[in-house]
Each structure stands twice: as structure tokens, then as C-alpha cells.
Amino acid sequence: MRIDTNTCKKSKIAAAAFRLLLAAVFLTAPAWADGEKVPHRVPKVTGGVKIHVDGRLDESSWQKALVLELNYEVTPGENIKPPVRTEVLLTYNDNYLYAAFRAFDPEPGAIRAVYTDRDNFPDHDFVGLVLDTFNDERRSYDFYCNPLGIQTDGSETPQGWVEWDAIWNSAGRITGDGYIVEMAIPFSSLQFQRKKGDQVWGIDAIRIYPRNLKHTISLFPKDRNNNCYMCQFEKLIGFDGAKPGKNLEFDPTLSALLTQKRGPFSTGEFVSKNKVEPGLTARWGFTPNLTLSAAINPDFSQVEADVAQLDINTQFALYYPEKRPFFMEGADIFDMPLTAVYTRSLAEPDWGVKLTGKEGGHSIGFYSVQDHITNLLFPGTQLSGSTSLDMKTMGTVLRYRLDVGKASTVGLLVTDREGENREGENYFNRLAGFDAFWRFNNKKYIKFQFLASRTRYPGATADNYGQPGGAFSGSALDFLFRHESRDFGYFASYRQVSPGFRADRGFIPQVGYRKAVATMIFASWKNPGHWYTFINASPSFEYEVDYNDNLIYKNFKVTSYYNGPSQTSIAMLAGFGKQSFMGRLFPTNKGEFYISIRPSGSLQFIFDTIYGDQIDFDNIRPATMLFFAPGLTYKVGRHLSLGLDHIFERLNVDLGRLYTANVSNLRLVYQFNARAFLRTILQYVDYNYNVANYLTPIDSRFKRLFTQVLFSYKINPQTVLFLGYSNNYYGHHTMRLTGANHTFFMKIGYALVM
Numbered sequence: 001m002r003i004d005t006n007t008c009k010k011s012k013i014a015a016a017a018f019r020l021l022l023a024a025v026f027l028t029a030p031a032w033a034d035g036e037k038v039p040h041r042v043p044k045v046t047g048g049v050k051i052h053v054d055g056r057l058d059e060s061s062w063q064k065a066l067v068l069e070l071n072y073e074v075t076p077g078e079n080i081k082p083p084v085r086t087e088v089l090l091t092y093n094d095n096y097l098y099a100a101f102r103a104f105d106p107e108p109g110a111i112r113a114v115y116t117d118r119d120n121f122p123d124h125d126f127v128g129l130v131l132d133t134f135n136d137e138r139r140s141y142d143f144y145c146n147p148l149g150i151q152t153d154g155s156e157t158p159q160g161w162v163e164w165d166a167i168w169n170s171a172g173r174i175t176g177d178g179y180i181v182e183m184a185i186p187f188s189s190l191q192f193q194r195k196k197g198d199q200v201w202g203i204d205a206i207r208i209y210p211r212n213l214k215h216t217i218s219l220f221p222k223d224r225n226n227n228c229y230m231c232q233f234e235k236l237i238g239f240d241g242a243k244p245g246k247n248l249e250f251d252p253t254l255s256a257l258l259t260q261k262r263g264p265f266s267t268g269e270f271v272s273k274n275k276v277e278p279g280l281t282a283r284w285g286f287t288p289n290l291t292l293s294a295a296i297n298p299d300f301s302q303v304e305a306d307v308a309q310l311d312i313n314t315q316f317a318l319y320y321p322e323k324r325p326f327f328m329e330g331a332d333i334f335d336m337p338l339t340a341v342y343t344r345s346l347a348e349p350d351w352g353v354k355l356t357g358k359e360g361g362h363s364i365g366f367y368s369v370q371d372h373i374t375n376l377l378f379p380g381t382q383l384s385g386s387t388s389l390d391m392k393t394m395g396t397v398l399r400y401r402l403d404v405g406k407a408s409t410v411g412l413l414v415t416d417r418e419g420e421n422r423e424g425e426n427y428f429n430r431l432a433g434f435d436a437f438w439r440f441n442n443k444k445y446i447k448f449q450f451l452a453s454r455t456r457y458p459g460a461t462a463d464n465y466g467q468p469g470g471a472f473s474g475s476a477l478d479f480l481f482r483h484e485s486r487d488f489g490y491f492a493s494y495r496q497v498s499p500g501f502r503a504d505r506g507f508i509p510q511v512g513y514r515k516a517v518a519t520m521i522f523a524s525w526k527n528p529g530h531w532y533t534f535i536n537a538s539p540s541f542e543y544e545v546d547y548n549d550n551l552i553y554k555n556f557k558v559t560s561y562y563n564g565p566s567q568t569s570i571a572m573l574a575g576f577g578k579q580s581f582m583g584r585l586f587p588t589n590k591g592e593f594y595i596s597i598r599p600s601g602s603l604q605f606i607f608d609t610i611y612g613d614q615i616d617f618d619n620i621r622p623a624t625m626l627f628f629a630p631g632l633t634y635k636v637g638r639h640l641s642l643g644l645d646h647i648f649e650r651l652n653v654d655l656g657r658l659y660t661a662n663v664s665n666l667r668l669v670y671q672f673n674a675r676a677f678l679r680t681i682l683q684y685v686d687y688n689y690n691v692a693n694y695l696t697p698i699d700s701r702f703k704r705l706f707t708q709v710l711f712s713y714k715i716n717p718q719t720v721l722f723l724g725y726s727n728n729y730y731g732h733h734t735m736r737l738t739g740a741n742h743t744f745f746m747k748i749g750y751a752l753v754m
Helices: 005-027 060-064 459-464
Strands: 066-069 072-075 086-092 096-104 126-132 140-145 151-157 160-163 169-175 178-186 199-210 214-218 234-238 248-261 271-287 290-296 349-359 362-371 374-378 385-389 393-404 408-420 426-439 444-456 472-484 488-497 513-525 534-546 551-564 568-581 584-587 590-597 603-616 621-636 640-653 656-671 676-689 701-714 720-732 735-749
Touching: 060 086, 086 126, 086 199, 096 126, 096 199, 126 178, 140 169, 140 178, 140 199, 385 459, 568 603, 584 603, 603 640
Parallel strands: none
Antiparallel strands: 066 086, 072 214, 086 096, 096 178, 126 140, 126 199, 140 151, 151 160, 169 178, 199 214, 199 234, 248 271, 248 735, 271 290, 290 349, 349 362, 362 393, 374 385, 393 408, 408 426, 426 444, 444 472, 472 488, 488 513, 513 534, 534 551, 551 568, 568 584, 568 590, 590 603, 603 621, 621 640, 640 656, 656 676, 676 701, 701 720, 720 735
């Protein structure tokens, strides 16, 4: 038997690296310089006094509330006196946490606030409460309101921000000296410590004050040499007697669809289909911090249309974000470096159960769903493919994460998906692995994840899509070391994904590669009044090979960012490198320029352009790409908004133009009040191919027009009424745009909270 010495060397290196990682995780204790902060006591409302959430603060309970002042501008100014004064008031009773903001403004007429749907006001004035209810500095609940009381909420972890739809009350009112926002957050919408007596929570209170600059004002000074945001929180003490109530929620829904459908590019008769679907989702918080959800014929509908993306001359499948409520709850625990959990792969679930929460230092996430259709993604080293099978599958995900030390975690992940087709052939994909996030100090941390999978496709599916026959296995590893400080940072990462690795419950479009990245970051900050408030330069090098050590990609690039007056953001990139595709090596030298500017509260303009080398993936030859993408957002008064963006891409080869692609998205919304809006979306795609320069036959034109009109009335994220119409039109060089489907839909949902 011949021994592969290269494989042995790689195995020894990997084993040594793994031993070093274990030593780092289990033998290194984080070093923390800061002492414990003295907590502020939150008084409790007594005597049965009720607080009416109306933005007026005229109840006697507010006179006894804890009052904290937001004394620090943390961006762009570095812990300087803020340009405006802000107070946050806090109190509670057994069932609610109450918060109020008094946001003073010398020019109330300049306040930027419009009526909008919830989760849709990032560029306006707003205030927010950020709560670390476990005081573990690993996860926060975030609640934000604009001056008219419009809500958004989410959850933050060291991995980033995750959207979340909680049921809570808010109101806002613009006054003669600024605005007032009032919030009532039920304890049933939070997870918190299970203990008697007082609890200690972490807190930040935030005000965004956008004028010539976008000022962020905070409760405490932010240390830019400390990359742990939650480690710097102020502390609250109180919440004795806080009760989650029965913590039962029932969300019945009724959806009705009338669809007329025929194939794209067809002039045949439409086939009509009517469907009425009742559904029920139930949530039970059986402890203050564990929530069990179950659904029969669950409402996984999505009335928010995906933004049209450019899908011409692409190597890998496109990623679309999750927007369905059932999967968004507790989604932060499934957020990992390798996207091994991607719920958009679930197409038409029949039923599902889900458990999320945290007990002490133990976080858990679990769901199991039966899907009526099986979507499959076939990843490759240089291309990916996909299909849908008319086969029911059971998909299960189990996630566990343990808090370690001051602000570190280790975790486990197990996923399973299996089914049987009509021919009696079995399909399965099983995955298991572990991960770690370890913070050495306030500047350095590592992330590590290892996964292994075993997969078997039905025989015909494996043959048709070039997949291995029988059962096969694979593994994936991801490692990141990062140092962040105020003016300087660097990170190094390594990822390898073997050819046989599959994550059918996730989104891994590329396999069979090893990739290393090294980056340095040089930054400079200035307080308001300077020609810039932030500027940096970041050189980096990327190197990627396949599992036979053949080059896939190498690139050296320099990226620079600028922030300045008129809320101007600029990004510039210059890259130089080479990429291999189908055995040939191609140059990848290109430059990019991006700018976003907001000259007033009603207008924002963005522009992105790229020029340089590209590969003609269809014909395997070098090409030159010109790409630009302008965008415009304009708000008329407090009720009407217009969003328009366009993508243009032209690819040239030695023989001349190969194609021209245009993708347009138009969004027009009239918001009647905080609860109701009427929205129109138009998406137009037009690809014009120069058939003379293609090596294989292709139609010279592809056109698609999508329209959607939606009326929405929303009391909270689950109590809703949707009425809408959508359609798709397709065309090519000899066919004008022709209707392929028309859909009328209605959805009624109601949240019964106990």
C-alpha cells in the first residue's frame, strides 16, 4: 500500500492546530480590566396603578420612575457631549417593563419621522432600549421606536443582528420641544433569569439623531478599543415578581388564494386553482425562558416579495433572506459562520414544532418540520445546481450552546433530513458538528466550527445531477482569529469544505476547496466638524485551492471607507488577482466605487459601479464587465415613499458585446397610519444576448415583469389582514410580455395572548 505523504503532513498540521485550539478554549481565561458597575434600581409600580401607552407620561408612576440621561455621543463623536438632550425613564409591574424617552430637540420641525410599516425606519430619528436580560453579555433584546411610535425589534449576539417580531405596545408624539416615546414590553415577550428576588440586567439606551451627520447618543461611553459591546452595558437591578403570565399565544390564520397559471412563454389556456387554508400556530412559554411552538398547516406564507437579483453569468445559487415569522423567532441561536441552517430551503411545510430558549448558561434551539416539496442544492467547486423533488421529507435541527467564562461559548449542531420517493428510494442528509466563540480579552477573539455530513440521494437524482451514487460523506471547517482596536485591526481566517460535504438544511453552494484570508485594517476617527468622521484602509490577501491543490482563486485587494457630512458614505476597492475556471486561468483585476448620500431627511441616493475583468462562465473565456447600480429613496410628507433601484451589467468578450442585462425594482408605498399601508412593487428584468458571440445556441432576449399590489392592516406582527394581487409576465425575442400567472390572495391572522 502506497502512503500519501502530503496527506499525512496535512493531517498532522490539522491535528496540531486542533490541539492548539482546544488549549486556547479550555486553558485560557479571558482578561478583563473593568470592574463591576453599580446597578441602577428600577422602581416597581404598586397599588394597581395602570400606565396608558399614549406618549403623554401623565401617570403618577412616571414621577417615581428611574430617570437616566444619555450623556454621550458615541458616533461620530467619540464620547463627547451630545448635540441634544435625551432622558430614558424606567419602571415595571408584575407583567410589564415600561420605558419612556424624552427626546428634546431645539428644532422640532427638523425631526425626521414618517409613517411606515414596522421594521422600516433605519434612516430617521429614533430611540431604543437594548436589554441583556440574562446579564451574560452574550445576547440582547432590542426595542426601537421612531417619534411616531413605529416599532422595530431584534436580537444581537457576537455573531451579529437577527430580526425578531415581538408583541409589545408603543406610542410616540412630536411635541413643541422634541418628541416623547412610550413603550410597554410584556415579560411574556422576553426570556430572562429564573430566580426569586431581584435580578440584574444589562442595559443600553440609544438615540439616533440624523441631521448633517448621523449622531448616535448612548447611556454610557463606548470604548473603541473594546470589541465587546455588551460587556460595557450599564446595569439595572429590580424585576422582583416579574411574571411571564400564562405565556400562551394562539395564532390562527386563514389564507385564500385564487391562481390562474400557465407555463412561461406559453399562450395556452390558463389553469385556475383555488385554495383555502386554515392554520394554527401555538406558542407556550413553559418557563420564563423556554418557548415551545407547534403548528398544524402552519402559516409560513411570505407576502414580502424578494427583491429581484441579477442571475445572469453566475457560478453559484443566490441567497434570499428569511422573512417568515415561524422561523425568525429565536433565529440568533442558529446563526453560525458556516450557514448549516437555512430555513428558506423549506418550501411547503405541512406541520412543524419548535423549541427555543435559554436556561442558565444553556441555550437550545430545535425544530422539526415535514415539508411537502424537497428543494435540493447541489454544490460544486466551481458551479452549483438545484432541483425540486415531489417528495415529502422530515427535517430536524437541534442546536445547543453553552456559555463559558465571561463572554465565550461552545456549541453543538445536529441536523437531519430524510424521505422516500414514489419508487421507494431513500434520501437522507445528516450533519453534526461543534463550534466555539472564544473571547481572549476586549480586543481578540476566535471563532471555530467543524461539521461532518453523510448523504444519500435517490438513484435517478444522483445520475441526473452528477452526484455520487450510494451514501457518501464529507466535512467542513471554519476558523477565524480577529484583533480589533480603535485605530488598527487584523484578522486571519481559514475555511475548508470537502467535495462530499452537504448541508441540505443549510446554504452551502460551494464545496471542494480550501481558502485562507489575511486582512489588516488602519483607521482614523474625527469628531464632528472635520471633513471626515471616519476613514480607513484595509489591504487583504485571499488564496483558494481545490482538494488537489489546484489554484481556484488568489487576489490582493485594498478597500477604503469614508464617512462624512451629508451622511455621506464612500467605499472604494481595487483588486488584482487570478481565478481558475474549468482548467483555465483568468485575470480578475477590477475596481469598485460605492457612494451613499442623504442630503435631506426625505432624499437618499446611492450609486455602485464596478469595472474590470470577469469570466464568461457560459463559454469559458475572459471578459470585461461594466456594472453600475443607482438607487433612489424619496419620501413625500409623512405618508408616501418611493424607492427605485436599477442594475445594469454589460459583458464584453474579444469578439464584442456578449450581453446587456437590466434589472429594475420600483416600490411605491402609501402609509395611511401606523397600522395600514398600500404598496405596489414592480420588478422588470431584461437580458439582451448577442447570439453571434455565444458558442452554444441561446435566445437573444429574455424579459420578465413581476407586479404586486398589497393592502396591509397590522395591529401587531401576528394580528394582520393582507389583501393582494400579483402576476408574472415573460417574453423573448419573438414574444412580447405574456402573462404566466395571476394570483389574488387574502390572509387573516389573529394573536390571542394569554
